[in-house]
Amino acid sequence: LNAKVTQHPWSVDALFNKAVLYVGEMERLTADDWRFGLWSSLSLELLARAALANVSPTLLANGKDWRNINYALGNPPTKKGIQA
Amino acid sequence: VEAALVEPQISTLQTKIREDLRRDGFSFCSRLLAELATAQVAHVLGILVNVSELLPESGIPVVQTLVPRERNEVGRNQYSGNYGQGKFPLHSDLAHWAVPPRYFMLRCIVESDDVFTHVLSWAPIVNQIGAPSLRRAVFTARKHRVGCSCLVRALSTCDGLDVMRWDPLFLRPLNATAQEVALAITSSNWNGNIQKILLKYPGDILLVDNWRSLYGRAAVPDNSTQRQIERIYLSEVYD
Numbered sequence: 001l002n003a004k005v006t007q008h009p010w011s012v013d014a015l016f017n018k019a020v021l022y023v024g025e026m027e028r029l030t031a032d033d034w035r036f037g038l039w040s041s042l043s044l045e046l047l048a049r050a051a052l053a054n055v056s057p058t059l060l061a062n063g064k065d066w067r068n069i070n071y072a073l074g075n076p077p078t079k080k081g082i083q084a
Numbered sequence: 085v086e087a088a089l090v091e092p093q094i095s096t097l098q099t100k101i102r103e104d105l106r107r108d109g110f111s112f113c114s115r116l117l118a119e120l121a122t123a124q125v126a127h128v129l130g131i132l133v134n135v136s137e138l139l140p141e142s143g144i145p146v147v148q149t150l151v152p153r154e155r156n157e158v159g160r161n162q163y164s165g166n167y168g169q170g171k172f173p174l175h176s177d178l179a180h181w182a183v184p185p186r187y188f189m190l191r192c193i194v195e196s197d198d199v200f201t202h203v204l205s206w207a208p209i210v211n212q213i214g215a216p217s218l219r220r221a222v223f224t225a226r227k228h229r230v231g232c233s234c235l236v237r238a239l240s241t242c243d244g245l246d247v248m249r250w251d252p253l254f255l256r257p258l259n260a261t262a263q264e265v266a267l268a269i270t271s272s273n274w275n276g277n278i279q280k281i282l283l284k285y286p287g288d289i290l291l292v293d294n295w296r297s298l299y300g301r302a303a304v305p306d307n308s309t310q311r312q313i314e315r316i317y318l319s320e321v322y323d
Contacts, residue, residue, distance in 0.1 A: 002319050003133050006232035007182035013240065014233030021222045021235065024259040076231070 008074055010057040012050050019046035089117065094128060098322050101129060101291060105187075105321060109205045109297035110279070110290060118287025122147050122191045122314040125289065133185045133317035149193070150313040152304040161227070166253055169309065174204050174274070174298035177317075179251035180225035180234070183242050185317035190290045192283035194312035200280040201290055202300040206248040208277045209298075213268050215239060218248065221262035223255040238265050247295045283313060291321070 007014045026039035052059040061072035071077055089097070097113070104111030117125050123146060126132055135144045155168035163172050178184045190201060210218065218239035225234040236255070240247050249255070250269055257263045280302070281290055292299055304311065 002183070003138065003178070003181060003185040003317065004183040005138050005181050006229055006234075009231070009233045011233065013182065014235060017222055017233070017235035017237055020220055020237065021259055024220065024222070024261060028260070 010053055010060050010072055012053045015046050015050035015053055019043050105293050110203045110292045112281055113289050115285050115287040116289050122316055126189055126316045130318040130321040133319050148315045150315055152309050152311055169304040171303045172301040173252050174300040175251040176249040177294050179249040180254045184294055186295055187318040187321055188292055188294055189316050191314045192286050192288040193314055194310050195284055196308035196311035199304050199308050199311050200282050200302040203279045204274050204277055204298045206296050213265055217261055221265040222258045223262050224258050226254045226256055
């Protein structure tokens with residue numbers, strides 16, 4: 001029951017909360033609107049990601065990139081700057 | 085502590101507090117161990133949350149002293165910076181945290197006769213709005229932290245327990261359901277359900293279940309500006 005200030009963007013709660021938000025966007029539209037499908041697919045992806053994060057956020061990482069795995073483990077990003 | 089209370093008294097006290105919390109979402113004890121420091125009293129009741137460890141850059145100590153202040157005396161990141169000595173609306177403490185502290189204890193240091201602390205159980209709110217709507221209500225923190233998700237829901241689950249939260253100042257509704265929840269909480273008349281508690285004597289404590297109750301403060305009249313309360317967060321209350 002420890003208090004927690006922030007949550008990792010790849011945590012179950014963060015992903016599920018975002019999925020709930022996107023489902024709300026979807027529900028504002030009718031099923032024949034093209035945006036309904038867009039929000040629906042985005043929600044589904046987030047739900048799938050949340051399900052994986054429920055096992056471990058490392059399942060969301062690119063397994064060939066140690067920086068990505070390191071980030072999934074809850075450490076700060078290690079990549080500096082933007083490469084062209 | 086052992087000199088002030090013997091083991092059976094500590095056990096009786098802990099049982100009373102646990103039952104109060106379970107039944108009402110808060111517990112009040114008058115002049116409890118008034119000769120001890122607030123942190124020592126909290127140690128008797130449960131496990132402390134070390135805010136200075138969780139937020140080292142904030143400079144917030146484990147025991148925080150709350151005194152009435154004018155709006156211009158403190159930053160806008162505090163309730164006093166927005167409401168001054170006026171009435172504080174009902175809210176959860178640290179509602180914008182990913183997981184707010186489970187309990188907090190308010191302890192009277194300098195008394196006042198007419199500044200009440202308001203406590204409202206979530207039960208009537210859940211009855212009126214409905215748990216499904218609260219679970220779908222997504223809010224974001226007013227101040228965004230880079231690299232973190234700031235999305236929270238009015239009703240979520242932590243370790244199998246319901247966490248209910250609301251703050252009209254530091255949480256911003258993000259979806260239509262959250263706007264409806266915000267409107268329902270702020271526009272409904274909860275007066276019949278609000279418990280008004282007076283920390284009247286030094287050593288009076290109010291322990292609040294922050295996941296099951298909202299709290300606020302009445303306006304501070306000019307003759308009560310000396311009021312001083314200490315606050316400490318707890319993650320658990322002993323059985």
